[in-house]
Amino acid sequence: xxxxxxFGWTSTVGEVILGATRAEGGxxxxxxRIGGGTTLPFMEKGITSPxxxxxxxxxxxxxxxxxxxxxxxxxxxxxxxAWAKTAETTYGADLVRLCLTSTRQRDxxxxxxLGKTVETVLASTTLPLILEGSNEPKIDSEVFLKCxxxxxxxxxxxxxxxxxxxxxxxxxxxxxxxxxxAQSPIDINLAKQLNILLTEIGVQKDHIVIDPYTGALGYGFxxxxxxxxxxxxxxxxxDADLAMPMICAPSDSLTIKEVRExxxxxxxxxxxxxxxxxxxxxxxxxxxxxCVRHPDTVKxxxxxxxxxxxxxxx
Amino acid sequence: MALKALDxxxxxxxxxxxxxxxxxxxxxxxxxxxxxxxIDICPYLDENAKSVLGATTRPPIKLVKLGVGExxxxxxxxxxxxxxxxxxxxxxxxxxxxxxxxxxxxxxxxTARVRDETLTRVGADLKFNGTAIVNTSGTxxxxxxxxxxxxxxxxxxxVLVSDNPAALAAALVLCGSYHPLICAATQENYKQxxxxxxxxxxRLVVRAPALDALAQLTKDCVAxxxxxxxxxxxxxxxxxxxxxxxxxxxxxxxxxxPDLGYPVYLDATAFDDEDAAIALGIVKYSSVIVxxxxxxxxxxxxxxxxQNIYTDPQKPIQMNPGLYRVGTPGKDAPVLMTVNFSLTYFxxxxxxESSRVPCFMLIVDTEGLSVLTSxxxxxxxETLIRDAIRKFGVENEVTHRKLIIPGYSAPLSGRxxxxxxxxxxxxxxxxxxxxxxxxxxxxx
Ligand code: B12
Ligand code: SF4
Numbered sequence: 001x002x003x004x005x006x007f008g009w010t011s012t013v014g015e016v017i018l019g020a021t022r023a024e025g026g027x028x029x030x031x032x033r034i035g036g037g038t039t040l041p042f043m044e045k046g047i048t049s050p051x052x053x054x055x056x057x058x059x060x061x062x063x064x065x066x067x068x069x070x071x072x073x074x075x076x077x078x079x080x081x082a083w084a085k086t087a088e089t090t091y092g093a094d095l096v097r098l099c100l101t102s103t104r105q106r107d108x109x110x111x112x113x114l115g116k117t118v119e120t121v122l123a124s125t126t127l128p129l130i131l132e133g134s135n136e137p138k139i140d141s142e143v144f145l146k147c148x149x150x151x152x153x154x155x156x157x158x159x160x161x162x163x164x165x166x167x168x169x170x171x172x173x174x175x176x177x178x179x180x181x182a183q184s185p186i187d188i189n190l191a192k193q194l195n196i197l198l199t200e201i202g203v204q205k206d207h208i209v210i211d212p213y214t215g216a217l218g219y220g221f222x223x224x225x226x227x228x229x230x231x232x233x234x235x236x237x238x239d240a241d242l243a244m245p246m247i248c249a250p251s252d253s254l255t256i257k258e259v260r261e262x263x264x265x266x267x268x269x270x271x272x273x274x275x276x277x278x279x280x281x282x283x284x285x286x287x288x289x290x291c292v293r294h295p296d297t298v299k300x301x302x303x304x305x306x307x308x309x310x311x312x313x314x
Numbered sequence: 315m316a317l318k319a320l321d322x323x324x325x326x327x328x329x330x331x332x333x334x335x336x337x338x339x340x341x342x343x344x345x346x347x348x349x350x351x352x353i354d355i356c357p358y359l360d361e362n363a364k365s366v367l368g369a370t371t372r373p374p375i376k377l378v379k380l381g382v383g384e385x386x387x388x389x390x391x392x393x394x395x396x397x398x399x400x401x402x403x404x405x406x407x408x409x410x411x412x413x414x415x416x417x418x419x420x421x422x423x424x425t426a427r428v429r430d431e432t433l434t435r436v437g438a439d440l441k442f443n444g445t446a447i448v449n450t451s452g453t454x455x456x457x458x459x460x461x462x463x464x465x466x467x468x469x470x471x472x473v474l475v476s477d478n479p480a481a482l483a484a485a486l487v488l489c490g491s492y493h494p495l496i497c498a499a500t501q502e503n504y505k506q507x508x509x510x511x512x513x514x515x516x517r518l519v520v521r522a523p524a525l526d527a528l529a530q531l532t533k534d535c536v537a538x539x540x541x542x543x544x545x546x547x548x549x550x551x552x553x554x555x556x557x558x559x560x561x562x563x564x565x566x567x568x569x570x571x572p573d574l575g576y577p578v579y580l581d582a583t584a585f586d587d588e589d590a591a592i593a594l595g596i597v598k599y600s601s602v603i604v605x606x607x608x609x610x611x612x613x614x615x616x617x618x619x620x621q622n623i624y625t626d627p628q629k630p631i632q633m634n635p636g637l638y639r640v641g642t643p644g645k646d647a648p649v650l651m652t653v654n655f656s657l658t659y660f661x662x663x664x665x666x667e668s669s670r671v672p673c674f675m676l677i678v679d680t681e682g683l684s685v686l687t688s689x690x691x692x693x694x695x696e697t698l699i700r701d702a703i704r705k706f707g708v709e710n711e712v713t714h715r716k717l718i719i720p721g722y723s724a725p726l727s728g729r730x731x732x733x734x735x736x737x738x739x740x741x742x743x744x745x746x747x748x749x750x751x752x753x754x755x756x757x758x
Contacts, residue, residue, distance in 0.1 A: 002525045002571055005564035042556050185690075217615065218435065219657070222622040225597070226398040233396070257661065257746075258614060269611035277593050277615045281623075284556070284597055304590040307552035312523075 009236035013037040013288075014243040016179055016206055018053075018095070019128025019155050026154040029126035032094070034209075034288040035245035039236065041286050042308045051305040052283040054298050055130055055291040056093035057251065058083045060117045064101035066254040068271045069293050080117055081124035088125045091295040092302055096121065097130035097159075097249075103143060104135050111142050118150040130157040130181070130247075130291075133169065140168035148172030157181060157209060157247075163194050170203050181247055183211035186223045188230045192241045199241075208244045209289070216252040217278045224248075225285050232286035248287035250278035254294075272296045280304055317367070319347040325363040326356065333357060349373045374567045375575050378517055378542045380407060380444070380602070381471025382492045387443055389544075389601035390577040395564055401626035404577075406600045407443035408592070408616065409473050410607045411583055413450040414460035421463040424607050429468035433617045436631055436656045440617040446497075446604040447485070449476030458484040465489055473497055473519075473604060479506045490514030495602065497579070498546055499535060501527065508538035519579045519602075521546040523554075525561060529573035544602060546579040552590060555580065556598050563599045577601030589616065596620050630682035631656040637706040638663075641672030646758035648673045649708060650718045650741065650748075651699060653680040653688050662745045669749030671756070674711060678702040685722045694723060696733035703734055714758040 015035040020026025032053060038044065041052075059065050062077040069077070076083040080098060087093040098121050100114055122129060129151065134143040144158060145168075159181035161169045166182070173180045182198055184190035191210055198208055212231055214224045228246060235243035253259065253274040262270045275297040279290040283305065292298060323343035334355040336342040345351035346367065353359060353367045377391035387407050394400045410428050412421045425445050433440040445464050449457045457476060464472065465488055472494040476482050482496060491514065498521035499507035511518040518540050522528040525547065532543055547562065549555035559578050566575040580600040582591035588605050589612045595603045596619050608616060625631060633654040640663060652662050654677045666673060678698050680688035688694040699717075703709065717736045719727060721743030731738045742751050 002529060002561075002565065002574075005561045005570075007564070040560065042553060043560060217622060218618040221619075222625045223627050225623065226396075226627045229396055230398055258618075260746075266611050269609065270614060273589065273611040273615035276589065277619050280590060280593050281597050281619065284594065300587060300590070304552060304587055307585070307587070307590065308556060308594075309553055310551040311553040311557065312550040 007039060007236075009039055009233075011236055011238040011243065013232070013235045013245060014205055014240075016209055016245055017155055018130075018157055018179065020153055024155075027122065027126070028128050028154060031128060031155065037232070037236070037286075037288075041232070041284055051309055052287055053094040053289045054092075054279075054301050054305075055095035055097040055247075055289055056087035056091055056295070056298055057097045057099055057132075057249070057291050057293045058087065058121075059099040059101040060114075061102035061105070064104050066271075066293060068254055068259070068268060072268065072294065081120040084121045084125040084127075087295075087298075088127050091298045093127065093298050095130055095289065096125050096127050097132060097291050099132040100134060100143065100147075103133070103139060108134075108136065108139065111139075111146050114143060115146045115150045118147055122151065122154065128157075129154065130159060130289075132159045137165055140165065141171070144169045144172035145175070148176040148178055151178065152176045155179065159183070160211060161194065161198065163190065163197065166194070166198060167201070170198060170201055173207060174202055179207040179209060181209050181211045182244075183213055186213045186215065186220065186227045188212075188227055188234065188242070191227075191231055192234075192239070195241050195244065205240065205244060210242070210244045210246045211249065212246060214248045214250045214252075214278065214282060216250055216256050217274055218258065219252060219256050221250075221278055221281070225281060228282060228285035228287065245288035246286055247289040247291065248279065248282040249291035250275055250282065251291065251293060253278055268294075268296075272300070276300050276304075317347060319344040322346050322367060325359075325366060327358040327360075329358060331358070373575075374569055374572075375563075375577060376541070376543070377404075378544060378577055378601075380493060380495055380517060381469075383469050385441075385443065385470050386493070387471065392563075392599075393567060395560075395567060397623065398627065401628075402624050404601065405620050405624040406580075406596060407471065407602050408620070409444045409446040409471070409602060409604045410442060411446045411448055411604055412460065412464065413448050414456045415450045416460070418459070418463045421460055422467045425464045425467040425470065427607065428470055431613070433614060435618060435621060436660050437633075438621065438631075440621055442613075442617075444471035444473065446473035446475055449474075449478055449481045452478060452481070454478065454481040454484040457481040458488060461485040461488050471495070473602065474516075475604075477503070479503070479510060482507075482510055486510060486514045486516070490516065493517060495519060495544065495579075497521075499531065501531060504531060504534055505538065508535050508540045511540045511542075512538070517542040517544065519544045519546050520576075521548050521579075523548040523550075525558065525565075525571075525574065528562075529571055532573045532576060543576045544579040545574065545576045546581070549580075550584070552585065552594060555591065556594055559595075559599045580604070588612075592616050593619055596623055632682040633659045633677050635677050635679040635702060635706075637708060637711065638675040638677060639672075640666045640675060641670070643672040643674050643711075645711070645713045647671075647712065648718055648752060648756050648758075649676055649712060649716070650674065651676045651678060651702075652720055653678060653683060653685050653694060655680065655682050655684045655687075658684050662748065665745045665748045669752055671749070671752045673752070674708070676702060676706065676708060676717070685720045689723050689726070694726065696726060696729040699730050700733040703736070712758075716758070718756075
């Protein structure tokens with residue numbers, strides 16, 4: 001008899017809840033409980049554990065978005081509500097990640113409009129929402145409070161906290177019971193440190209999702225892959241400060257040279273291949289959420305995850 | 315389980331005849347224990363010793379070489395489950411499938427593509443590795459013809475895919491001595507397949523969906539005298555693949571089931587999304603992957619993923635520090651400083667070449683870190699740059715004293731000027747803008 005492979009894990013990845021249904025105090029059609037893994041991804045004995053979730057990223061100012069996506073998605077890019085709805089009904093995403101790119105304009109201060117955009121998106125999709133706030137420390141506090149308030153009860157996932165910049169986002173998450181994305185640059189120790197900082201100011205462990213930072217394929221992914229595996233294994237070996245689910249966003253994929261400089265005939269295909277290969281490998285390394293920007297990537301990932309969850313009887 | 319040198323020594327003939335190339339049986343035992351020798355080198359082992367030592371002393375995953383000549387490649391000989399524990403050594407060979415029902419032109423075109431297509435990334439030429447010739451017709455004649463067309467086009471490693479021993483025999487007459495891989499031996503046909511593999515010195519894929527059957531089959535094939543095996547756990551779903559391949563790797567490297575200690579074969583064409591199967595094959599321990607000829611987009615992504623996963627993350631690919639020339643720069647040509655991370659070097663170099671401005675690249679030793687990373691880590695600093703200017707004799711190469719630095723290292727510009735006495739010009743952040751920058755801004 002062949003023995004079962006024994007990896008020697010003793011612990012499990014912690015869980016985080018995203019989204020809230022009406023019964024749970026929100027308005028989403030579903031909520032997700034992510035994490036809970038007990039071994040390597042897709043190696044669970046029973047295959048009842050959930051597939052990684054696919055988040056479709058949209059933005060509120062397409063000037064800061066990839067021209068490839070802008071072209072592919074057409075007029076939707078000017079209407080975050082309609083775009084979010086399409087992500088749910090047509091693209092088949094599990095989550096919507098709204099990136100408030102309008103905050104990247106010089107001297108941005110139109111906080112009320114941000115609130116309206118978030119409201120519109122929440123009203124247009126029934127999926128749980130990830131909210132990517134400002135890129136500018138000066139307005140963090142206002143932006144995150146507004147987002148947090150607008151999404152009260154919805155158990156949003158707010159992004160992104162970094163080592164030098166986490167207080168505003170943590171304050172908003174604590175005040176309105178949302179979860180946080182904690183990002184560190186491809187380094188297990190920095191990831192741990194940031195989680196400790198966040199827990200020290202009161203963020204519960206089951207409200208933190210680790211973003212180990214995903215370098216695009218060919219541009220740092222060799223590091224990201226191992227950083228993710230190591231974070232996952234630390235969790236399984238019992239390090240509570242790293243026992244959070246992970247999110248991966250290979251969003252740089254659309255700006256790298258291979259994609260930017262590709263002939264127009266193949267550029268779209270390369271963009272999808274790049275997002276797809278990076279996201280799939282990241283899911284195998286331990287990501288519970290993968291974020292993509294190209295609608296075609298969503299479909300391909302869905303099918304691949306289903307395949308990974310299916311086992312023929314032996 | 316791994317045996318200790320002394321346990322191995324007990325099983326050796328103790329003749330100290332030196333025929334194994336070692337001075338004594340004990341030193342030979344020590345090599346075996348370290349996985350650095352093959353028991354077959356000792357001619358005097360008895361059957362019992364052979365069977366006990368056989369699988370436990372060789373590397374936990376057997377090294378298997380495919381093909382001959384320049385494009386031959388080796389797989390197996392891996393030691394870890396996780397690349398951060400050490401590194402992965404032998405990247406999988408990716409083989410494009412041709413069918414013996416295709417026209418000769420098609421077959422030759424695909425083979426020529428494998429022969430010629432190259433993706434150059436960070437100084438490495440990435441290529442596909444060979445062809446897998448499938449006996450779709452079922453006949454020996456058509457198969458031999460297809461193999462002949464492949465042989466005529468290129469001397470690449472080959473996988474011969476057929477259930478028909480007669481077809482294989484006809485093909486092996488043509489390419490048998492080039493170490494092709496025969497696919498596949500099963501419980502039913504392994505004796506015939508082994509006979510062919512033995513006759514021609516081929517490598518052999520062993521296929522069974524259950525791991526215990528697979529282990530039994532490798533043992534049977536070894537008993538038939540064929541040792542250069544690959545194993546195909548015959549996955550029907552991606553889930554089958556990842557669970558079986560991971561289990562095989564784990565059981566092999568821990569030597570829990572030495573009979574599974576062979577490289578894994580993956581037929582990606584069995585899956586709806588071949589790219590998904592290939593990507594999983596690359597990250598999860600496949601050694602030979604058969605695929606349909608890939609689209610240009612898939613080809614790039616697959617080759618890049620393979621390069622990434624088989625790069626040691628602890629040792630980024632580095633350039634030797636020094637003064638490099640782009641074109642034939644004169645005494646008044648610009649000098650551009652950058653780091654010795656090869657991705658950075660080749661990115662910048664590519665843009666400089668297309669700018670058509672002859673220039674010097676001063677590569678400083680940041681231990682392989684990129685510009686931003688080395689600035690953040692404090693590895694890129696003014697003394698490093700001052701010393702590099704001296705060491706590589708930059709002052710003799712140009713008459714001006716102006717150094718262009720990457721946009722991301724702008725915060726260092728004042729300190730570099732002080733330390734070197736050179737005037738520092740802060741270039742753009744993105745190397746894509748370097749051509750425009752040089753054309754507009756550069757005056758010696
Ligand atoms: C992969 C990566 C790593 C890898 C190392 C990769 C390597 N070999 O350098 C690892 C995981 C080891 C790493 C470590 C760290 N990293 Co890091 N890392 C990255 C990542 C994802 C990609 C870097 C990369 O490969 N870029 C590609 C190369 C080609 O870029 P480049 O060298 O800058 O070259 C470009 C330009 O500078 C320009 N250029 C180059 N030369 C020249 C010359 C001239 C004259 C001109 C004009 C232009 C020019 O052209 C190139 C193309 O445009 C970046 C994030 C990002 N997307 O940039 C973070 C990043 C650089 N890392 C960061 C940090 C903080 C670190 C650490 C300090 C943290 C840590 N993890 O401990 C360490 C430091 C390393 C150490 N030893 O202590 C930060 C830097 C923050 C900052 N703004 O200063 C970044 C930006 C991530 C982030 N958002 O926080 N990192
Ligand atoms: S060949 Fe065999 S018997 Fe002779 S020294 Fe080596 S191990 Fe001993």
